[in-house]
Every structure is written in C-alpha cells, then in structure tokens.
Amino acid sequence: MGLVLNEKMKKYFDPETISEIKVIEGTHSASYAVELARVKVISAFPITPQTSIVEKLSEMCDRGELDAQFIKVESEHSAMAAVIGSEATGARSFTATSSQGLALMHEVLHWAAGARLPIVMANVNRALGPPWNIWADQTDSLAQRETGWIQFYCESNQEVLDTILMAYKLGEKVMLPVMVNMDAFFLSHTSEPVAIPKQELVDQFLPPYNPELKLDTDHPHAFGGLAMPNQYMELRYNIQKSMEEADRLIPEISREYARLMGRDHGAQIEEYRTDGADYLLFTSGTIAGTTRLVIDEYREKGIKIGMVKIRTFRPFPSRELREATRRCKKVGVIDRNISFGQSGIFFSETKAALYNSDHHPLMNGYIAGLGGRDVTPTNIREIADHLINSKEGQDLIWIGVKNESKTN
Amino acid sequence: MSQKLIKIPFEEYMSPGSVACPGCGGNLSMRYTQKALGLNTMIVIPACCWSIIDGPTPSSVNHVPVFHTAFETAAATASGIKAGLHAQGKDDTNVMAWAGDGGTFDIGFQALSGAAERNEDILYVTYDNEAYMNTGIQRSSATPYGSWTTTTPNKKERPKKNLIEALAAHHIPYIATASVAFPDDLIKKVEKAKSLRGTKFIHILAPCPPGWKTPPEITIKLARLAVETKIFPLFEIEEGWRYHITHESSGIPVGQYLKPQGRFSHLTEADYETIQRDVERNYKILKMKEKMSKEISAMD
Numbered sequence: 001m002g003l004v005l006n007e008k009m010k011k012y013f014d015p016e017t018i019s020e021i022k023v024i025e026g027t028h029s030a031s032y033a034v035e036l037a038r039v040k041v042i043s044a045f046p047i048t049p050q051t052s053i054v055e056k057l058s059e060m061c062d063r064g065e066l067d068a069q070f071i072k073v074e075s076e077h078s079a080m081a082a083v084i085g086s087e088a089t090g091a092r093s094f095t096a097t098s099s100q101g102l103a104l105m106h107e108v109l110h111w112a113a114g115a116r117l118p119i120v121m122a123n124v125n126r127a128l129g130p131p132w133n134i135w136a137d138q139t140d141s142l143a144q145r146e147t148g149w150i151q152f153y154c155e156s157n158q159e160v161l162d163t164i165l166m167a168y169k170l171g172e173k174v175m176l177p178v179m180v181n182m183d184a185f186f187l188s189h190t191s192e193p194v195a196i197p198k199q200e201l202v203d204q205f206l207p208p209y210n211p212e213l214k215l216d217t218d219h220p221h222a223f224g225g226l227a228m229p230n231q232y233m234e235l236r237y238n239i240q241k242s243m244e245e246a247d248r249l250i251p252e253i254s255r256e257y258a259r260l261m262g263r264d265h266g267a268q269i270e271e272y273r274t275d276g277a278d279y280l281l282f283t284s285g286t287i288a289g290t291t292r293l294v295i296d297e298y299r300e301k302g303i304k305i306g307m308v309k310i311r312t313f314r315p316f317p318s319r320e321l322r323e324a325t326r327r328c329k330k331v332g333v334i335d336r337n338i339s340f341g342q343s344g345i346f347f348s349e350t351k352a353a354l355y356n357s358d359h360h361p362l363m364n365g366y367i368a369g370l371g372g373r374d375v376t377p378t379n380i381r382e383i384a385d386h387l388i389n390s391k392e393g394q395d396l397i398w399i400g401v402k403n404e405s406k407t408n
Numbered sequence: 409m410s411q412k413l414i415k416i417p418f419e420e421y422m423s424p425g426s427v428a429c430p431g432c433g434g435n436l437s438m439r440y441t442q443k444a445l446g447l448n449t450m451i452v453i454p455a456c457c458w459s460i461i462d463g464p465t466p467s468s469v470n471h472v473p474v475f476h477t478a479f480e481t482a483a484a485t486a487s488g489i490k491a492g493l494h495a496q497g498k499d500d501t502n503v504m505a506w507a508g509d510g511g512t513f514d515i516g517f518q519a520l521s522g523a524a525e526r527n528e529d530i531l532y533v534t535y536d537n538e539a540y541m542n543t544g545i546q547r548s549s550a551t552p553y554g555s556w557t558t559t560t561p562n563k564k565e566r567p568k569k570n571l572i573e574a575l576a577a578h579h580i581p582y583i584a585t586a587s588v589a590f591p592d593d594l595i596k597k598v599e600k601a602k603s604l605r606g607t608k609f610i611h612i613l614a615p616c617p618p619g620w621k622t623p624p625e626i627t628i629k630l631a632r633l634a635v636e637t638k639i640f641p642l643f644e645i646e647e648g649w650r651y652h653i654t655h656e657s658s659g660i661p662v663g664q665y666l667k668p669q670g671r672f673s674h675l676t677e678a679d680y681e682t683i684q685r686d687v688e689r690n691y692k693i694l695k696m697k698e699k700m701s702k703e704i705s706a707m708d
Contacts (some may be wrong), residue, residue, distance in 0.1 A: 040495035043488060068490035073484060074522030081481035081519065084447050084451070085488025088475055091495045093488070215473045215489060217448050217501055222468030224476035226460060 014262045016196040024189035029157040029194050030122040031056035033164035034094045041086035041093040043071035043079045047101040048134050049188040050124045054096060078100035080108040087117040090214035099107045099126035099140045113148025115224055118171030120164060127183040127371040135372020136183040138337035142345040147238050150178040150246055151313040153284040159190040159265050165351045166253050169206050173249055186286040197261050205260055208222035231296040248314040268317035272326055273299055274306030279387055282333040282350060284310045287375050294380040300380045305384060310346060318353035325354060330362040332387035336369040364390055414592035415442040426469040427463045431624025433631060434535040434616030435461060436588045441533060444598035448473055449502040452486045454480035454516060456508030457542045480515040482507040484525035486530040500551060502602055509536040513569050527606045534614035537616035542637035543620045554679050556671045572611055578650035581606040588611055589632035593642055593654055613640045621670020638691040644707035651698040662687055
C-alpha cells in the first residue's frame with residue numbers, strides 16, 4: 001500500500017526503524033520475519049510455491065544466523081504435529097505450507113487450536129487439485145475456517161513480514177494459532193522492496209514466549225485428555241472468547257506496531273477512499289492492489305467508489321464491515337475462491353455479517369481469478385460498472401469465464 | 409527348575425486406580441517402562457487405549473507430563489517436543505512416544521518411519537494388543553494370522569506385519585521386543601534405550617483380556633507363553649543389524665498359547681500346524697541373524 005506516495009515511502013523506509021531494505025520475494029519476507037521473531041523450532045515439508053520460505057530458513061539455520069531447530073519431516077501432517085509438540089514445550093515455533101499441504105494438515109490444525117498453541121504458519125494461497133494447479137486461489141485456507149486459527153490475508157511482501165511479527169504477538173496473547181496468507185506467485189514469487197525492521201525494535205515489540213502452562217517436568221500436567229460433555233463445551237466457549245479478544249487486540253497491536261515501525265496496514269480491515277462512497281468493493285490479498293488503481297481512476301471521474309480490504313478472515317470483522325457500509329448503497333465482494341453450491345466465501349461471510357445490521361446495501365458476489373488467472377484492471381472495471389448498474393443483488397457472478405455470459 | 413531373583417525398581421511413577429481393564433497388558437507395560445525412565449520424562453500419547461487409561465482431563469495417572477495427540481502423530485509430536493526442549497537446553501529429558509499397534513503399525517507408521525530415518529532422539533514404545541481394541545476389537549496389521557476380530561469375523565488371513573524388521577531397515581540405534589511377563593528384561597531394555605541417543609523402538613506384547621477373549625488373571629501367563637512358544641521372541645537389534653536374543657524361547661507348542669484365547673477358538677488342527685511351521689521358520693531366521701551378526705562383529 002502507499003508505495004506511490006512519496007511521504008509514505010519515507011515513512012516505510014525510515015532509517016530510524018529499519019536495518020536495511022531488501023528486494024525480496026514474499027516467501028523470503030516470511031523467512032526474514034521468522035528470523036526477526038527469534039523462532040526456536042521450525043518444521044516444514046516443501047510444496048510449491050512455499051518452498052523458498054523453508055529453503056531460506058534452512059540456509060539461515062545452517063549459517064547460524066537463526067538459532068533454531070529445523071525438523072525436516074516427511075509430510076505436512078507431521079510438520080504441524082511437530083510444531084504442536086515444540087510449541088507445547090514453550091518454544092516459539094513456525095511452519096509454512098500451501099494448498100494440498102494445508103489440506104493434509106487439516107486434522108492437526110484443529111489440534112493446534114484446541115491445544116491453545118500460538119503457532120504461526122505462513123500459507124501460500126494456491127489452488128487445490130485436480131487438475132493440478134500451482135497458482136493463486138484462496139480456497140485452501142478458507143476451507144480451514146472452522147479450525148480455530150486466526151487468519152490474515154496480505155497484499156504486499158512488506159505486509160507479509162509485518163503481519164508475521166504481529167501474528168506472534170497476537171497469538172501468544174490469546175493463545176491461538178495464526179495463519180498468515182499470501183497469494184501464490186503474485187506475492188510468493190514477486191520481488192518487492194521490503195523494509196527489514198531493526199532487531200532491537202522487534203525485540204521490544206515481541207518479548208520472548210513464556211506461556212503460563214507448558215510441558216514441564218517440574219510442573220507435570222496432562223494436556224488434551226478426554227473431556228466429558230460436561231467439560232468440552234466450556235473449552236470451546238473459551239476459544240470463541242479468545243477469538244473475540246483477538247478481535248479487540250488486533251487494532252491495538254497494529255497501532256503499537258505502527259508507532260514503533262512506522263508502518264500501518266490497517267487492523268481487521270483497511271479502508272481505501274471510502275469517504276462518502278456510494279459503492280464499495282471488498283477485496284483481499286493482491287487483488288486489493290489492482291483495485292486501488294481502478295478506485296483512483298473512478299474517483300478522478302467523480303464516481304463515489306471506495307475499497308475495503310479485508311485483512312482478517314478469522315476473527316471475521318463483522319462489526320468493522322457493518323460500520324464501513326453504514327452509508328454506502330452497494331457492495332461488491334470479489335472472491336478468488338469458491339464454496340461450491342454457495343458462492344464466494346468472503347461474499348457469504350460478509351452478507352451474513354450485514355444481516356443483523358440496520359443498514360442493508362445491495363450486495364453482489366463476484367468470482368474472479370481462480371487458479372491464478374490474472375485479475376486485471378479491466379476485470380475490476382467490469383465489476384465496478386456491473387455493481388454501479390445493478391438493480392438488485394446477485395450472489396454469484398463469474399468474471400472472465402470463457403464461453404459463459406460474463407455478467408447478466 | 410531353579411528360581412531366579414529379579415529386581416524391579418520400587419519407585420512408582422503411576423498412581424493406582426487407572427481406568428484400564430482388569431488384566432490390561434498395556435497398563436502394566438507403562439508401569440514397568442516408567443520405572444526405568446523416572447521423572448525426567450515426557451510422554452506423548454496418540455489415540456489408543458491409553459488415551460482413556462491416562463484418565464479424563466484434567467487428571468492423569470502418570471506423574472510426568474503427558475501430551476495427548478492425534479492418532480497418526482506420535483512420532484512427529486515427540487520429535488517436536490524433543491526439538492523444543494533442545495532449543496531450551498533441556499536435552500536430558502526423555503521424550504517417549506507411547507502408542508498402540510494401530511498408531512504404530514498402521515496410521516502412525518509414516519510419521520514413525522520419518523522420525524526413525526531422521527534418527528530423532530526419542531523413545532518410541534508400542535504396546536501391542538494386536539487389534540484396534542479401544543474401538544472394539546477391529547483388525548490391525550499387527551493382528552496375527554488366524555485371529556478373530558470384529559472386522560475379520562471368520563479369521564485374519566494375512567500374517568502380522570513384521571514391524572521390527574521394518575524399523576531395523578531404518579538403522580536406528582536400538583530396537584527391542586519386550587514382554588510384561590519378563591519385567592526385568594523389559595526394564596533393562598528401557599534403561600538401555602534411555603542411555604542411547606537417537607531413535608529407540610521397543611515393541612511390547614500387551615495381552616488384552618476383552619480383545620483376546622481371555623480371563624484377566626492369565627495375562628502374565630499368556631505373555632510368557634507368547635515368548636516361550638517362539639511366537640513373540642525376546643531380542644534386541646543394535647544399529648539395525650546386531651541381533652541379540654535376550655531370552656531363549658523353550659519351544660512350547662503354539663497350541664498352549666493359542667487355545668486359551670477366544671479369538672483363536674475357531675482354529676483347526678491344520679491352522680495350528682500352519683502357525684507352528686511359520687513360528688519355527690521365523691525363529692530359525694532370527695537365530696541365523698543373531699549368528700550372522702556375531703560373525704560380522706567378530707570380523708570387525
């Protein structure tokens with residue numbers, strides 16, 4: 001965000017807060033964040049396009065730049081199980097995956113959250129097969145909705161680095177795991193200038209992990225044993241309460257990070273030119289960057305349109321979205337994902353969030369860019385025009401599908 | 409027959425009153441194993457009878473930390489715990505994965521193979537009751553030929569998976585079989601495992617009265633017969649190739665072990681003969697391996 005604005009550029013690259021500027025891919029952004037967070041244990045299994053995260057981390061461990069144990073497991077399922085074990089001893093842990101790997105982890109994602117272990121995972125959003133496809137698609141992570149993981153979606157490599165640092169702080173406060181998502185290739189393999197914050201500032205922001213309860217031979221406890229129906233529900237209630245606490249803490253942590261590092265990516269959502277907007281486009285991930293461009297064009301023509309970038313999927317920013325849509329007439333949600341038999345996933349979540357609001361804008365759901373298909377400014381214009389001209393809301397509108405009526 | 413005095417450490421690391429079934433071999437296996445490991449130990453338990461035996465949350469019969477984990481993850485979770493402890497300079501803590509045959513021979517085999525290939529510094533113990541007993545006696549790949557289970561209502565046609573040999577192929581420092589009928593041998597093996605770095609694997613045969621359809625009071629007798637009939641010989645393998653039989657099986661006919669068990673009650677004389685033949689052959693192979701490894705050692 002804001003890379004076109006010189007004043008903001010200065011803030012981004014404030015020599016007071018950064019040690020250096022690196023031109024790096026999104027995957028390496030994640031690796032540097034892990035180094036800065038002083039992670040103690042890493043376990044991962046390679047999958048395209050996540051591989052360069054773990055390759056870089058292997059290098060860092062090998063060279064002694066990062067004092068961490070790296071368990072090179074035989075599957076993603078074991079990667080998650082291993083960091084569940086290490087985090088349970090009180091060692092800050094990290095893993096990274098994508099697509100099929102995340103799907104394989106599904107069972108143990110539940111275990112990590114249920115065991116209240118604030119593991120941080122970078123997930124590169126990649127399409128699921130068959131057919132094989134290694135390109136951007138958010139269905140992999142959105143399908144992990146009910147696992148109890150906090151989920152962030154990033155727009156830039158800088159946001160990836162900053163969000164991973166904030167993810168440790170947040171997760172360790174509420175004792176829930178956090179997934180930080182980036183689009184395959186559009187972020188994972190695209191080089192951008194990234195400000196690497198000074199280690200002392202990161203240390204100030206993120207103190208060592210010291211959980212109240214852990215595996216400790218001096219204070220032996222059993223973790224995760226059978227809970228009867230008279231106990232289980234309260235433990236699930238507690239997870240929900242922690243999610244609500246996370247919702248409260250995200251703005252606080254974002255502000256603290258911005259104060260220390262000079263960069264603010266917004267909290268659960270980021271609003272872009274929403275002042276007095278009649279029309280709002282909801283986006284997430286890299287589509288947000290393209291959408292900013294189109295918003296600027298339309299605003300220049302005097303069309304009152306703005307963008308809301310959704311950064312957190314869990315906790316879902318219902319309150320923030322109700323507030324953001326209070327005065328708008330129409331909302332278009334762009335989804336690079338689909339829940340078959342329903343609609344785009346951000347769309348259905350947003351629609352549900354607004355149902356109990358006192359203001360109900362017209363809502364359209366747009367599916368675009370599945371499996372890494374480019375979502376171009378032309379596509380966004382098509383969406384914007386369709387939204388502006390809509391007379392009634394439509395749940396599912398396909399953008400850019402060949403041999404199919406585009407919008408009706 | 410001369411009587412041998414055996415020494416078992418007096419200290420108990422398990423409270424009495426676990427919810428194990430009467431005569432549970434898995435319960436006794438844990439008690440003996442912990443006597444050798446002591447308090448500087450952490451236990452990982454995947455889905456298995458011990459998920460229940462340890463006690464409902466927040467209680468535990470064990471006096472050391474216990475981490476319950478998903479069915480197929482014992483070895484991976486134990487690897488993570490070891491790494492987490494290592495990162496904090498706590499290298500002297502024993503990390504033990506404690507899993508049933510289902511979590512070891514079947515669903516957990518991939519993670520176990522991975523951990524063994526990496527030579528993680530963990531002790532992995534399987535208490536093998538030869539079927540999915542916690543879910544009500546369904547066959548596993550550890551179920552022996554001929555056994556009845558609810559999913560092999562006639563009989564299991566395939567032999568028990570030779571997991572020990574699969575582990576030996578990973579060239580880990582230490583592998584052993586053990587039995588609750590030979591507690592001194594079992595404890596010695598755990599002590600040896602404790603003294604070694606790298607992946608250690610111990611396979612304990614754990615009679616299961618409800619699953620084997622046997623009275624609880626003959627658990628020890630059956631465990632002893634399994635050894636003495638050569639069905640479950642006691643031996644160890646160092647570095648994947650040095651075989652050492654720790655108790656010479658006397659060679660009692662297999663029928664003496666099989667006939668008291670309801671799970672084998674449908675077997676015919678022909679079945680006994682087949683089993684006897686297989687057992688003799690397998691024991692010969694084991695003896696040959698022991699002899700061969702001694703000869704190779706002598707050449708070094």
